[in-house]
Amino acid sequence: MVEAKKHAKIGEYSTLELMAACGARAIRDREVVFVGTGLPMVAAALAKRMHAKNAKIVYEAGFIDSNAVDIALSIADSRLAYRASAAVGLIETLGLMLQGGHVDVGFVGAAQIDEYGNLNTTYIGDFEHPKVRLPGSGGGNDIVSSAKRIVVIMKHEKRKFVKKLDYVTSPGYIDGPGVRERVGLKGGGPVLVVTDLCQMGFDEKSKRLKLLTVHPSITAEQVLENVSCDLIVEGRVPETEPPTFEELSLLRAIDPHGIYIPKPNKKQP
Amino acid sequence: MVEAEVEDKRITLKEAVKLVHDGAHLFWGGFGFQRPPMAFAHELVRQKKRNLTIYTCGSEIDIDILSGARVVSRFEMAFYAIEGIGLAPNIQRRIREGSIEIEDYTNLAMALRFLGGALGVPFMPLKSMLGTDMLTKYRFRKDKAKVIDCPFTNEKVVLVPSVNPDFSIVHACRVDKEGNAQIDGTRGEDIEGARAGKKTIVLAEEIVDSSVIRMQPDQTVIPNIYVSHVVECPWGAYPMMVYNYYDYDMEHIRMYYERCQTEEGWQKYCEDYITSVDSHMEFLQKIGVERLMKLRAKKPFGY
Numbered sequence: 001m002v003e004a005k006k007h008a009k010i011g012e013y014s015t016l017e018l019m020a021a022c023g024a025r026a027i028r029d030r031e032v033v034f035v036g037t038g039l040p041m042v043a044a045a046l047a048k049r050m051h052a053k054n055a056k057i058v059y060e061a062g063f064i065d066s067n068a069v070d071i072a073l074s075i076a077d078s079r080l081a082y083r084a085s086a087a088v089g090l091i092e093t094l095g096l097m098l099q100g101g102h103v104d105v106g107f108v109g110a111a112q113i114d115e116y117g118n119l120n121t122t123y124i125g126d127f128e129h130p131k132v133r134l135p136g137s138g139g140g141n142d143i144v145s146s147a148k149r150i151v152v153i154m155k156h157e158k159r160k161f162v163k164k165l166d167y168v169t170s171p172g173y174i175d176g177p178g179v180r181e182r183v184g185l186k187g188g189g190p191v192l193v194v195t196d197l198c199q200m201g202f203d204e205k206s207k208r209l210k211l212l213t214v215h216p217s218i219t220a221e222q223v224l225e226n227v228s229c230d231l232i233v234e235g236r237v238p239e240t241e242p243p244t245f246e247e248l249s250l251l252r253a254i255d256p257h258g259i260y261i262p263k264p265n266k267k268q269p
Numbered sequence: 270m271v272e273a274e275v276e277d278k279r280i281t282l283k284e285a286v287k288l289v290h291d292g293a294h295l296f297w298g299g300f301g302f303q304r305p306p307m308a309f310a311h312e313l314v315r316q317k318k319r320n321l322t323i324y325t326c327g328s329e330i331d332i333d334i335l336s337g338a339r340v341v342s343r344f345e346m347a348f349y350a351i352e353g354i355g356l357a358p359n360i361q362r363r364i365r366e367g368s369i370e371i372e373d374y375t376n377l378a379m380a381l382r383f384l385g386g387a388l389g390v391p392f393m394p395l396k397s398m399l400g401t402d403m404l405t406k407y408r409f410r411k412d413k414a415k416v417i418d419c420p421f422t423n424e425k426v427v428l429v430p431s432v433n434p435d436f437s438i439v440h441a442c443r444v445d446k447e448g449n450a451q452i453d454g455t456r457g458e459d460i461e462g463a464r465a466g467k468k469t470i471v472l473a474e475e476i477v478d479s480s481v482i483r484m485q486p487d488q489t490v491i492p493n494i495y496v497s498h499v500v501e502c503p504w505g506a507y508p509m510m511v512y513n514y515y516d517y518d519m520e521h522i523r524m525y526y527e528r529c530q531t532e533e534g535w536q537k538y539c540e541d542y543i544t545s546v547d548s549h550m551e552f553l554q555k556i557g558v559e560r561l562m563k564l565r566a567k568k569p570f571g572y
Binding site: 037060061062063070073074075076077078079081082087088089090091094095098099118122127130132133134135136137138139140141142145146167168169170171174179180183184185186259 | 299300301302303326327329346347348349350352353356360361364371373374375376377378380381384395396397398399400401402403406416424425426453454455456457458459460461510512513516517519566570571572
């Protein structure tokens with residue numbers, strides 16, 4: 001008999017821990033995973049300690065099959081070289097591996113997303129007179145263009161889920177099914193959007209954003225109130241599987257100082 | 270038997286920076302927190318260089334300093350921020366003032382532009398940027414990128430223009446006086462960038478005897494044929510990191526970020542750490558031996 005998974009209850013985990021667990025579950029064993037710093041790094045580390053022990057984590061700065069034991073702050077952080085199989089450069093990671101078609105899943109963040117999963121990480125406001133110049137694409141556009149599938153992890157705010165992006169940095173399904181292929185993109189596009197309220201995917205026919213699960217204590221109505229774009233909601237939306245105690249203890253060991261998943265206040269002196 | 274003459278390309282940091290004229294175009298090496306030419310950036314500020322154009326993939330506090338001190342007016346690049354902390358404060362401010370323009374590309378596009386320049390071909394093809402505003406919106410480079418139908422397969426391909434900047438600036442781990450350079454850890458886009466410039470200046474943590482290089486020639490990522498000048502520059506990426514040499518100083522980086530939230534704070538930082546000292550050595554003395562020693566890389570970690 002397989003022992004039933006022991007799930008934590010609300011109050012026993014933080015939303016960021018739930019988001020990291022959702023990200024980890026999107027990684028399958030033996031996959032090549034392209035991640036950036038932040039929550040995706042923690043999610044990938046969790047997957048490697050759970051169900052995807054043979055996943056290979058690639059960081060665009062040039063670290064291949066990284067087995068870092070310390071949390072890195074930069075994508076080029078020396079911490080990511082620890083027990084890596086190779087340390088190379090960008091032409092290798094973004095060009096030969098990613099564009100060459102070897103990356104199964106890529107993780108990215110975004111300041112804005114639209115209903116076709118297009119992403120903005122460059123400007124807030126009008127291009128000619130922007131309010132804020134964000135970091136830019138970095139390798140983001142390359143990852144979203146060429147990885148077989150994409151997971152987006154971002155904060156859920158009404159102003160971030162928009163009808164029209166201020167600037168299209170990275171391509172989702174552009175404006176409908178078949179358009180990625182038509183413009184010449186090789187990668188498969190976004191399949192999952194993880195936020196602090198829910199998980200979303202994309203409707204197979206229309207390639208538009210669709211609610212998949214709502215996090216415990218969140219309702220579909222609450223999610224709808226927090227988007228400015230259209231969101232497909234079909235029937236009763238299931239609840240996101242909460243983190244298990246095993247996932248939580250691993251997450252807390254991966255990021256012991258709470259760099260990407262801050263510790264609950266009660267634990268602070 | 271006639272002994273082969275060993276060319277000595279060593280010059281000082283001050284001499285190297287003097288070569289860079291106002292308005293010059295530079296390839297800027299390092300990637301993220303790894304091996305940015307910080308000491309070179311400080312000296313560019315001290316020598317009051319103006320109106321430079323910088324080509325790079327992603328850089329952080331180094332290019333933020335160059336922006337704050339009004340050394341750079343244009344960037345062609347993919348990413349800027351101070352990772353783990355926030356947006357680069359001086360770049361933000363200079364963009365708002367209208368004194369800096371950024372032409373934005375992706376990391377792969379920039380790395381390929383350097384590779385194209387190094388290969389001596391006018392453009393490179395890639396499969397990024399398709400279907401986005403990165404193809405259609407530009408600041409100052411009208412010929413930013415073009416989409417063509419491949420003449421062989423008819424598939425859509427993006428072309429980006431190659432770059433051959435006046436200078437390539439790279440901070441390596443080891444170099445000999447002839448200019449054979451070795452880099453431990455990730456190379457970012459430095460291999461292509463070092464070969465794209467009309468002149469390449471290699472700064473390094475240490476200058477080693479040629480025999481050290483020649484005992485492990487497979488570790489040489491920039492052979493001397495590409496290198497014009499060599500500068501010995503220990504702790505040259507501080508407060509950022511060099512794999513196998515030292516870790517970053519997050520306390521200093523956070524202090525920089527906090528101070529630079531205001532123009533006055535930035536001016537004070539610039540005076541305290543850059544313009545009130547005469548040289549890189551004096552800057553290191555200001556940081557202090559004790560602090561630097563704590564950052565030295567520990568085996569087997571390399572940080």
